[in-house]
Amino acid sequence: MDVESANKSIVIGGVSVSPGEEKLLKIGIDRLPTGTLIDIPVYVFNARKPGPTVLIQAGLHGDEINGIEIVRRMLEEKSLNVISGAIIAVPILNIFGFIHFSRDVPDGKDVNRSFPGTKSGSMASRIAFHYVTEIMHQIDVAIDLHTGGGQRHNYPQIRFTQEDERSAHLAKIFNAPISFPSKLIRGSFRNAAFKMGKPTIVYEAGESMRFDDYSIQKGIEGIGNILQYLKMISKNESNLHTENTTVQLNDRRWLRAPTAGMFVPKVINGGEIHKGQELGLVSDTYAKKTKKIKAPFDGHLICINHQAVVNQGDALFHVGSVVNNKS
Known part of the structure; x- marks a missing residue:
């Protein structure tokens, strides 16, 4: 510069x-x-x-x-x-x-x-x-x-x-x-x-x-x-980490609550996810109806909503796929 x-x-x-x-x-x-x-x-x-x-x-x-x-x-x-x-x-x-x-x-x-x-x-x-x-x-x-x-x-x-x-x-x-x-x-x-x-x-x-x-x-x-x-x-x-370890993402999307109810995440924020993996669930308070939220692709989880009671359409997980640097 x-x-x-x-x-x-x-x-x-x-x-x-x-x-x-x-x-x-x-x-x-x-x-x-x-x-x-x-x-x-x-x-x-x-x-x-x-x-x-x-x-x-x-x-x-x-x-x-x-x-x-x-x-x-x-x-x-x-x-x-x-x-x-x-x-x-x-x-x-x-x-x-x-x-x-x-x-x-x-x-x-x-x-x-x-x-x-x-x-x-x-x-x-x-x-x-x-x-x-x-x-x-x-x-x-x-x-x-x-x-x-x-x-x-x-x-x-x-x-x-x-x-x-x-x-x-x-x-x-x-x-x-x-x-x-x-x-x-x-x-x-x-x-x-x-x-x-x-x-x-x-x-x-x-x-x-x-x-x-x-x-x-x-x-x-x-x-x-x-x-x-x-x-x-x-x-x-400065206590620096000069070796590049950042994971670059693309194709990000929010996964939203399929229904209203109690939201229970099953994964840790920042971790890798795999297509079809169960990330969490939304259940009614009587445990009669439960809907699972699954990963749409392989990638990483970058945000979790910690709200326990959710409405249909609430954003719950922010996920992204990994850039393929070899392509």
């Missing part, structure tokens, strides 16, 4: 972070009805030596706390003190959602469907607008940390943009247990970044409002792999 011959200052909210400096900055967004100011905390680590600028962000959805914990631990362990380039670390993008234990902002809108936003729009649109104008134009690479929805546990996985070879390569370097291309969604951060020419990968792991230490550790390792690849940290500064 092309970088300038000399490192540059990072300017956010009118405050400059010069080469060799690190600062905690804040982007003012709005106020609570009580008048309390709400702002987005932004950590900037700017090395003297030139290199790329990497954005590491979490909490785009306020209830997705595994990503928030990944950034917090890396800040605590001083893993983001780079020797070249710059890191912009945002532990919680959606402060409103975080304090309300919610995916969205108080008006019900999703910030991750509101990019690039407008200066005078809804709260979600204004958050997106400030983020684009203050941060996104200054970065070279973005790592967006997410968690599965309520009751849905995502096995650690990286999603990248099929049309962007650079993001596909970064996904391989990140080396999550699972990776696959994902379509761009209108109004999403990744879509806005793609239009700006900023390669972006999305790490999805764990379940909303629940810590999953394996997911957190894999996220920390993956970020370390990226930073080492970009020569932003020393090899001995």
Whole structure:
């Protein structure tokens, strides 16, 4: 990736972070009805030596706390003190959602469907607008940390943009247990970044409002792999797994509840599955009627819905077949 011959200052909210400096900055967004100011905390680590600028962000959805914990631990362990380039670390993008234990902002809108936003729009649109104008134009690479929805546990996985070879390569370097291309969604951060020419990968792991230490550790390792690849940290500064072990999937699909009832999974998330294998069952509460859910193909299980009582049509398992690299 092309970088300038000399490192540059990072300017956010009118405050400059010069080469060799690190600062905690804040982007003012709005106020609570009580008048309390709400702002987005932004950590900037700017090395003297030139290199790329990497954005590491979490909490785009306020209830997705595994990503928030990944950034917090890396800040605590001083893993983001780079020797070249710059890191912009945002532990919680959606402060409103975080304090309300919610995916969205108080008006019900999703910030991750509101990019690039407008200066005078809804709260979600204004958050997106400030983020684009203050941060996104200054970065070279973005790592967006997410968690599965309520009751849905995502096995650690990286999603990248099929049309962007650079993001596909970064996904391989990140080396999550699972990776696959994902379509761009209108109004999403990744879509806005793609239009700006900023390669972006999305790490999805764990379940909303629940810590999953394996997911957190894999996220920390993956970020370390990226930073080492970009020569932003020393090899001995991170506990990395450089041997590529990621399993790339295609032909993903959700398997849904065939009827309402009690859902009993029979498999472990992240494991291999085989065509025709019983993955789980849905039974009525009197054990009179039971329907089995079977694997449609050989592949891997990447998400399980932990909701015990389900309705017909609820998404229960997310599965994908494995890319044949020899073809």
